[in-house]
Amino acid sequence: MDAQQLTTLAGVIDKKMNRQLKQYIDICARCAICKDACHQYVGTGDFKYLPARRAELIRQVYKKYFDKTGRFVPALYEARDPDDNLLDELYDSAYACTGCRRCMYYCPFSIDTAWILSVAKAILIAAGRGNEMLGQLADAAIFKGDNAEMFNDVMISGFEDIQEEVRAITGNPESQVPVNKQGADILYVALAGAHSIRPAAVIFEEAGESWTISMFEAANYGFFYGDAEKARLITKRYIDEAIRLGVKEIVVPECGHAYRVAEFFYEAWSKEPMPFKVSHILEKVDQYIKAGRITVDKGLIEGKVTYHDPCQLGRNGGKFEEPRDIVKAVTDNFVDLTPNRAEQWCCGGGGGIVAMEEFKDVRLASGIKKVEQLKASGASVLACPCENCRLQIEELNEVHELGLQVWQVIDLVVAAMPLKGKKPMQA
Amino acid sequence: METYLWITSVWGIYLAAIVFFGGMAWRIYEWSTTPKSPVRLGMFPKPKTKLGRFAKLMKDTFIAPQSAKIEPTMWIFAFAFHVAALGAFVGHARLIHEFPFLPELLGEAGMNTFAAWSGSIAGVIMLAGVLYWIARRTYGPFKNLSVPEDYLLLFLLLGVVTMGDHMRFVYGDIVHAATYREWFLSVITFRPEIPHELLASNVGISLGTHMLFTNLFLMYFPFSKLIHSIGSFSSNLVRSE
Incomplete structure (x- = not known):
């Protein structure tokens, strides 16, 4: 040089x-x-x-x-x-x-x-x-934003399939996954993959919420890549969509960094005030349960349940109690990890590291503290928001033979809801 | 010895004062004229009220409870050192003015005994702290992480503390605060003179060397990591933003 x-x-x-x-x-x-x-x-x-x-x-x-x-x-x-x-x-x-x-x-x-x-x-x-992988994923997301019409049909047909699954779960042929619903109260920005949409849709529909699904995903590889401009463009996709649809609130999925990006970073990047409220899906679910808008039964989840605070949601996002309250609403057999909340150990899977094969060794080695915590808790079920945490912990679960069931929190909720339809399989 | 004292304990003090205060002002100017991060960098739990934020700031800065939890040994040495340094600093105020009430309460001899004890304790704790940090930087990750700045500062501190302790433990019964006060007041009132008692005994060498290290330490202070003494307030405040 x-x-x-x-x-x-x-x-x-x-x-x-x-x-x-x-x-x-x-x-x-x-x-x-x-x-x-x-x-x-x-x-x-x-x-x-x-x-x-x-x-x-x-x-x-x-x-x-x-x-x-x-x-x-x-x-x-x-x-x-x-x-x-x-x-x-x-x-x-x-x-x-x-x-x-x-x-x-x-x-x-x-x-x-x-x-x-x-x-x-x-x-x-x-x-x-x-990092090439993160850069490519970020560019692909920006491309999708610039050429949204190219993806329209495939997205809508995907949502229709999910809608069928939702109806099978709720047992209600009227259940919907609303697309492009002008004037809905909530724009739900999910992740790529039905697993983050299906249970959320069941909950929104059962709660009678006015919502619509975003054409874009909340994951932001521009953020992991470290390019604020790319990260801004990726977020802007659903911000513009929310403005177009005139929603009152954006709800992000369980994903940790998506919440932090929307709530803490986007305004600074765009230098404009956010015209609507940003909420995390678990905040909404907690409100629905406490307000009686959805019903959950205790006893449907078997085994001792624990909860992992994803760093971006807990220490960096301030959502410590809402997810715990939800888990405690579906089971009496709850145990916290030690340490927890602000002192929670990182599972080792955040920051986009699960997408970078070259860091696999350090990633798995860095999970040792999480493994120790999980073993010490004696829990057999782990409620774990955040996709990256779940991917990492599922791999640790396999490598260390922990025999743990790893659930999204919203899947636990749906499993504990007395619905007329068939019970969904865990994601 | 008279020349040595004039250099280290008169003119050196003036130079150190100019560099220290100028340097600190420059540092604060640099910080305050750099725009703030547009991103809120705080972390949770975050106090909701201004008073709560202030209380947390004070707690995090003066007690650092999280650090105590993760590395208690380091915390004990660091906390003891900082408290002792503060005690020593307050004790040095005797160089400007005798404490109010205490001498009436304890009598002149009692006051000197009290000062001897408190000064000795502070001096020993500071020495232990400096030695602990030097030892810590000689092995493993601490050694790898250290840069010459770290050793230079510890070396200067060691000089300041050792010579301070030397005056306390060797000359403590011979030369008392009043003599030093005469010298120090003359310096800060810009009518410098060196009292005969200081020249008459070998304490002058200790004092001169104590001041030499102190001046160098203070001159480097604003340009070193020691500005955590002021910077930690605003960086800890950012924590609850």
Whole structure:
């Protein structure tokens, strides 16, 4: 790499600079309290996964190019160029990070390592070294947004199939999966795949909700890829749709990062206030149960049930109690994992890592804490929102022979609803 | 020795004060003129009220309960060090003005005994803290994570604390606060002079070296990670945004 290239790459830090980032970089004392907070460092013992080390790589470049003291005495800070050596390590530390922010929770200065790593990803993308798989998935989603009419027929026919399944479950031939319903109260933005639509549709229909299904999915690979513009465009697809349909509320599926993107990031990316409320599906379900809009019976779910807080939904999204209240409404045999809520261990599957085959080893090794927690709970059923968490935990379940049934929360709810139709199989 | 004291304990103090206050002002200016992140970076649980946020900020910054939970040993050393440093700092206020009430309460000899004890305890705790951190940075991931800045700061701190302790434990019974106060007041009122008592005993060497390290430490302070002393307030506040 020549000097010009190095300067350009370092310049990404300057472009992404803001007060929080500057302070995080300036004040980290390298006390390494974060080391035991990170499931990847704990699971692998590999130095490059120590949170402060991940941030240190960005600090070293920042010191070399943008900090007066670092430019004056670079050796004092081991200031260095964003050369191939640095980028190699940065790639692993940035794309492996699940963005769970458990390190931030334990840091005495609340340093957000994941935020620093968003700069790392921007540098990697500028160097043409962004993760290819995530980049392709993001581009495909944007393509779908730009050419929505191309997908219209296949989407609608898919929704019709799901509608048939919903009717079979509810036993009500009037049950619907409404498409393009102008003036509906809720736009439900699901994930790709019937499993995130079917149970939600059963619940919405039984609750008598005015809703319509989105043509787009809530998953956002642009967010995982680390490109704010791509992430914005992917989110904008359903924001525009919601404006067009005149809905009052967007409801995102169990998926953790989808909620965080819609609730916490989109306004900052688009620089426009969100014209409607964003809710998580489990918030709605909890309200339906408490308001008596849907009925759930205890006793239909067998075995001891526990609940895993997905990081993006719990620590980073603030939804600790609603999912628990739902689970407690369908069973008396509930046990919490230890630790839980804000201190919950990341399962190791977040941040898009399940889509990147190259990180499989670290991903599975980093699940060890989750495995220990699950074993200690003695539960046989795990309620687990968040698709990525579920994929990871199902794999851990197999590898470690935990014999656990892993359920979406909305599947548990549907299984506990006294419906006239046939019981659905678990997703 | 007189020249050494004039350099380290008079002119050095002026230089250190200029660099320290100028550096801190520059640092705060840099931070405050950098635009805030448009994304809310807070995490949960998040207090809903302003008062709640303020209380959480104070708790997270001064107690760091989460850090205590995950690494108690480190927390105990860090907490004890910071409290001792604060105690030592407050104790040094005797250099400007004798504490109110305490001397009347304890008598002059009693006051000196009290100061000796509290200063000794603070000095020992700080020394233990610095040695713990040096030891910690000599192995495993802590060593790999450390950069020369970390060792430089610990070296300077070690110098400050060791020489402070030296004055306390070796000369504590010989030279008392009043003598140091005479010197320090003359410096901060810009009529510097070095009292005869300081020159008459070897305490001058200790004082000069204590001040040498202190000046270097303070001059580097605004340009080092030690600005966590002010930055941690706003970074911890972001936590509940």
